Amino acid sequence: MIAAWRYKPRSTVIQRLDPRARMIFYLCFLFSVFMFWDVRILLLFLLVTVITILAAGLSWRETRRTWLFLGGFISFYALVTLITGQVGGQFYRVEHVIAAIQAPFTLLGWQPTLSISIERIFLALSQLVRVASIAAMTILIPYTFDPALYGITFRRLGLPDKLAFALDLTMRFVPSLSRDFAMTMDAQKARGYELERREGGLAGQARKLAPLLVPVIVHSIISAEEITDAMDLRAFGTQPRTWLRVLKFNRLDYAVVALGLLMLAASAGANLLGYARFWAP
Amino acid sequence: MSIRVARLSYAYRNRAEQALTDISAEFKPGEVTLIAGASGCGKTTLIRCINGLIPQSYTAGRLSGEVTLFGRNNAVMQLAEISQVVGAVLQDPERQIVATEVMNEIAFGLENLGLPRDEIRARIIKTAELLHIEPLLARQTFLLSGGEKQKVALAGVLAMRPRAILLDEPLASLDTASGHEALLLMRELADSGIAIVIIEHRVEDVLEIRPEHCVYMNAGRIVYDGDVPGLMQAVDWREIKLPAPVVIRKIRSRHDQHVEPPVFARTNSAAPPLIEFRGVGFRYEDGPEILHDVSFAVRPGDIMAVIGPNGAGKTTLMKHAIGLNRPSRGLVLIDQQDSRQMSVAQIARTVGYVFQSPSHMLFAPTVREELSFGPHNIGMDKETISANLSRALDAVNLPDSAELAPLAMSFGQQKRISIASILTMSPRVLVMDEPTAGQDYANYTHFMDDIVSRIRADTETGAGYFKALIFITHDLDLAIAYANRIVMVVEGQIAADGAPHEVLRDESLLARSRVRSTSLLKANLGMLDRCQRFMSAARLAGLATLQDGPA
16 A cells, blocks of 8 residues: 555646656755754754645545654654764764653663753754654655656656666556565465564574565566566567657746755755754754 | 468477477468467467567577568567567556556557657557547556456557457456456457457357357467367367357267266255354445445355455455454354454464465475465464375375475466465365466366365364365356355345355346356256256266266
8 A cells, every 4th residue: 555556636736846846856855954953944944844745735634644654753763862862973072961860770780871961852853853854755755746757757857768667667566566465464364474473583583574575576576577578569678769748847847946956055055154063052 | 461370399498398399370360369278288388489579588498480470570570560560468467567557558569669649649549449448548557457457458559550469368367247348359359350369268258259260279289270160179178168068068979977976065054154244344444335234154065156246345255254354344253253353363273265376375495384384373283284284285186296396386286285285274164266267177177176075064174174165256157066155246245145056047136246147057057957956067968968868
């Protein structure tokens, strides 16, 4: 039940945009957010995400599960940051501890202590906002991007025919793969297989997955062979191909691309001038 | 001008035996050709030689002889050229469709040829009109039904305006009504001047569109090449499924007395039900309800066929019996216990469920490990497992295969291993989803005969024996030949439940359920007074001969 099935035609501004403009804006947004650790600026990016989500016109009903999953994932991530104070890299030298929570037990003579500092709180907060803006922006794509347009979008962005069509093919077979997986899961459950049951060490755990993975992989390989045959029989890759779909840039699309590039340039500038660094009061 | 195959022989790389030996044949425009033959007879290889995949994609085999496509040797043609002369519809449309949207799928070949957009659009519309699929153009291909998928796959081929179309088992995944529709379309295309070549073991269905030309292949050779009456003479009825009257005539005229008199299990209606559905309704999450108020009970001795059109909810229904689906309304009882309080693994001790496709479950390096997987999961001890293992392999007629690799076996063998791997868990009810899919007649008749003979309504069962059998099928004749009870599922409801001769007598019910009558059904209805119940054509003939003497 993933990706390609969630798309629905909707008459929203976002789905009227040229898919290339959307892709370019998305990439600009992504790289811009990556540059910042200052939660005040990151909140601006979150605002952009929220506006985009509202403009996408998704109903709560169809997206509920996704948002709940995403919320759980982001909170967990932020919590880990809070506990460890690490996100890969040194962000602050001095910590202002406001509370130290000592565990009521000891491990081999060591008493785990969680010290909460202003810096840690703000690092966790930045992380939360960063991941939230990027993840929510990304989650929108399968809901609002017509799966039939991936190939032509990237062809017109400069990818060669074969590579661009490979994207279409991927979109076509994502639901098939997920269905194969569900069928295999059902077939093995009917043989008393329970994924939840834990036994053995790491090797045992890996072996435990074989009944699921082997059939799905074997199935994919056989399918891939037949699909290649079918494509050969319809003259794929013999000459430059026509793409039936035509994409057209409108004034709004130019505006969106310009906005994206402007955002990227401004972010890069701010970064160079040192405004992007971690901030805590 | 036609397709000519001359003295064609082929062997795949690394295989000693020939896939094709000295094949010569001609396929003419305006004609429907039926190629019949059991699995492994070389039909698919012949198609690959004609459409150029051999030798252009399968480069490493040994090929001799030649194929001429409307005057040109296909060895000197590019695949792109061949594709505009010969179109191929592969066995599984699911693996032929490459685009997410129907419109793009029909356009695919034309885009690859680099045609101008206007031309492509015009051809899409024309092809869609011809196949009556205009309403599908904007749909997503993944969500189409089996019959729709096949039409779309055909449209993608037809749009390239080939002069011949080759179809590899086009009926395999279709219910009888959709299959018949597809065949009528083939007839129309042939009448418009295209050469149509259909490889199929559902021979009787293809005969309905009056093929001009029939070829019968066996072990890589052409055994027969001629018209329909000649084919009926040439073919062994045990190998290929022929119309019931033909089988009956053959057996009676040849004094062919190897047909066993029928032995049928009887339902023990006094025994408590093994599985019981009480007012079951079902929906996926927020979706609409797809099963409505389903009630029935399965008792020892039942051989129950669940039939109905594609998409009627047969599999959704039967997945409740193993706990993979849980009722949204009502109750499912397994051994008189509420299934909601049981895990799938617990239910699996009572109900064995064999899925349609063996490739979705086989994973182990050896048959022994494959067969031990289920019983090990449900906590059987080693001695019982190993005793069950040999009994299960006997049951599927693969006694010496314990050390072989399941993934390297033929499809028919894999199917039987998938059944054996459920039998080792010694379930008391066996459920099979489309047990005959992808198998030829001789293969499935053999194992269905065997499975049915393993039902013991009254005594306690061990591995390889069980108390009741349920099979889901869209093959009406399979239900007629083996079942003592038919449950007809239509639009998520049980439209009828009873003995085959009671349920299938109702013509208006059949029409409503999109089930097409067959010659076997007609033969059985004609002889019902004498036989008292439904049975296979061979048994009908045997019984008639016993009563009247040879014809």
